[in-house]
Amino acid sequence: MRATKISQVAKAAGVSQTTISRYLNGKYSKMSEKTRQKVARTIKELNYVPTASARQLRQSSSHVVGLLVGDVANTFSCLLAKGIDDVLKPAGYDIVMMNTNNLLDVEQRSLQRLFELQADGILIQPDSINYSSFAACRQRDVPLVLIDREVKDQPQDIGKVTSANQDACYHLGRILKQKGYQNILTVSAHFAEASGQIPRIAGLKMAAEDFDLLYYNIETKGESDKWLQRELIKAIHRLRGKTAVISLMGPVLFKILDIFRQFNIHFPEDVGLISFDDWDWSKYVQNGIYLLKQDVELMGRIAARKLLNQIKGKTTQSDLTILPVEFVKKPSI
Structure with a gap:
């Protein structure tokens, strides 16, 4: 076009x-x-974007690829970028990484900026839950791959790499039932509209319904650490029977561990403890924490290969890859 x-x-x-x-x-x-x-x-x-070189003729290739991430401070983003760089750098591409701060308006401004920079392709960890927010890429013949988070109405031939979050959480519910748990208490932090925590919650809710478990979630967005402390302790005391506390994203685990320390709560004696994602430090907490782990670098490498294939093939068509979630079994449940 x-x-x-x-x-x-x-x-x-x-x-x-x-x-x-x-x-x-x-x-x-x-x-x-x-x-x-x-x-x-x-x-x-008219979907007009004034390019940075608007007064010049477009080059056949800029050898620049854009990467939008929700939170550059999250270790997930660093591992993802590492995997992408492992593939694109040897192929001669530079990466322009932009932090959207999980904000829709920043995401759109960043996307427009990448159009101005004439990026050869764009990789996005989406904040918007609607594919229409990214449709301009195809309209401009810019290869696109969405990573990690789910969006609605995404065409099947748009590149995507994610993890089997919902299925993994459903299986986790079955495991907890077998271990005698009656309650699942999750702690989430939905900073983005298209959060990876959404399918995790959906899987746990389905498991709770199928296996006769009580499910309760504490959403921490916009709340203070003091508020989380109060709500978590209140929920643990209110729930009757054996409770598993699940951190739905890695950074939340730090806060949960701090609260457990302050209130002398032990796992698995008082409650079970499980977390998503791991950067090899939680194995040093007591005898380790039961984890659901994504291979983030692999996710980045696969996404980069999908994008590179589109660029080389002069197409915007790709496919979907769903990576398995690894269960790292530790005695915290």
């Missing part, structure tokens, strides 16, 4: 190219609010 030209935007908006240029450069002093809104609407309707 050919990129929209500034002359086409000007014609559609009924203004001069100079007016469009002024708008793009933030010079609104001689522009009415009505004209400004009309130009903005036309740019959006």
